[in-house]
Amino acid sequence: MKDSAALKRENKIQIRRLLRSGKSYTKQQIALQTGLSVASCNTYLNEMETTGEVTGEKQKLHEVGRNAMVYTLNEDFESILCLYFALIQGVKSVTAAVLSPTGRILHQQVRRFDPLDAAAIEQESAAAFRLFPNISQVIVGTPSIAENGVIRHSDIPELENVPLKTMLETKFRRPVFLANDMHYKVYGYYRQEQISDKIVTLVNYPSGVLPGTATVHKGTLLTGRNLFAGMVGFLDYGMSLEQQIQMLHRPAAEPLIIQASIALISILNPHLLLFTGDLLLESDLERIRAACRTCIPEEYMPDFAFIPSTDQYYLMGMYWKAMDIKDETASYSPKNAAGKL
Amino acid sequence: MKDSAALKRENKIQIRRLLRSGKSYTKQQIALQTGLSVASCNTYLNEMETTGEVTGEKQKLHEVGRNAMVYTLNEDFESILCLYFALIQGVKSVTAAVLSPTGRILHQQVRRFDPLDAAAIEQESAAAFRLFPNISQVIVGTPSIAENGVIRHSDIPELENVPLKTMLETKFRRPVFLANDMHYKVYGYYRQEQISDKIVTLVNYPSGVLPGTATVHKGTLLTGRNLFAGMVGFLDYGMSLEQQIQMLHRPAAEPLIIQASIALISILNPHLLLFTGDLLLESDLERIRAACRTCIPEEYMPDFAFIPSTDQYYLMGMYWKAMDIKDETASYSPKNAAGKL
Structure with missing residues (x-):
């Protein structure tokens, strides 16, 4: 059911997506890359300039050419607060990062807390809001299940059952989205590597x-x-579960990793198993792959790869999730804001 | 990148989807249900009447009302040939069914073959084409892997590596789509039961x-x-694999079924595990569910259900796949015809 207002919103999303690269474009370049007419682009860009989302400035395109208007996403229009917390080898920490509309990291702060409770997260959020009053969305990642905005099955007991989404939305009056860390990481990988036709499992x-x-x-x-x-x-x-956790060290864990890999391959048939985590070394993969081959025919074996850190994908996954929410909100109604990851 | 031609194609798809219910609608009802304007509906319906896809006829709506035009999908405009083959308890058969644009079964024929080779399938197709020269698509289901239109890992050895898609397309000059039987069945279930926001695994x-x-x-x-x-x-x-196949009888198979169910739940977290197959009785499910609970916390347990036969969903999955291909072909270019299930 597309009416012209919905079409207009979708067309603006196309322009926004192009400008998220952070580059500057002339009206003609935007028209060419989005498939929209130059006249439509003109209308949309004028509107986006009025709200402050886009800046247009005259630029000399060639040495002796005439001036042309080039358009860029306004980096100061809004920013995204990305918050995540972790328990790594006994150390509890909260990371707060602020990203620009093009995904540039404007600010990043890691702080230890013990206990790491709701008050700690609120404190770090408040500090970010003082520095960046233009924060338009809060994206939160948790190393636990995040059911309906509530933290469940957390390794950090003082966060168990904390309704983080509602708490932060009440305090800061911005839409808050909460999801599991692995979901952001694999989503960040997918967006950064542009693998829209592939199946990738992060392990x-x-x-x-x-x-x-x-x-x-x-x-x-x-x-x-x-x-x-x-x-x-x-x-x-x-x-x-207790016995399993006790086996999760090198080399005892390897049979468990092999069994899980075989299950993932036969149920999901992915292109790539992307391993990470301090229990594994890159040199383990060849052995794990050979063991999987005893159950899985070679033609259905995915590629195996290892990444020592998923940090770069974590923030990018949060950034892209924020952009998805922004696009969805524009497409439908503001009520849809904090969608489903 | 939506231009007005693309918009028009999408709007026509909306109308087609509504009419696939098989019911008759006035222009006003179509406008109301699709969200399109009455004027747009008028244009589209006139075009669809000209091609013969839709029939319009005057009907008295109320006892004393005036006549109004009502529009219906023309059941004779085209038909879909659905072919599938099976090996059940040693009996090899080919089923050929012809469906109308609204999914009504116009013709169904099951015939035994031994060997069940490419020639047998071609023969059954040719018979259907003689009865229904207006077949516009051929949808084929195989109880094997169907990689790029070629049959792989078939229980019917004489079909192994037969390039069925190319073979039938060359012979009958219609788009042919080949996929695994389970894919059609779960897709048919999903479409019939209208569970677009759920995760269902057919086992x-x-x-x-x-x-x-x-x-x-x-x-x-x-x-x-x-x-x-x-x-x-x-x-x-x-x-x-050989030892496993020997265990696939009652009650020896139950531990294998439990292990597979646990793997499906932890990797897919579905709403429903829908069991079928002659190795299972409905009364087994309670025991299997209880065994899964030793690994899976109750809050993540899906519903368990049993259906003795998936036949009704098989043909419906093939029908809806044909409709998807038709819509995709209309949306993009005719080259996209035989898409991906």
């Missing part, structure tokens, strides 16, 4: 805590019914 | 052959990289 084996995986299937993030999808720590390894 | 355990599963994730069919997704027969059961 995280940190030592001493349950592993987690997350999959993007041709652009769709597989979250499951209540965000449990990919929790391979709950496969049947013939032992209790 | 098929026939006796004596490897099990198969297929999942729709909020409207997206999870096919995997090369259509291997859901092949839980390749999980690590600590035995060879």
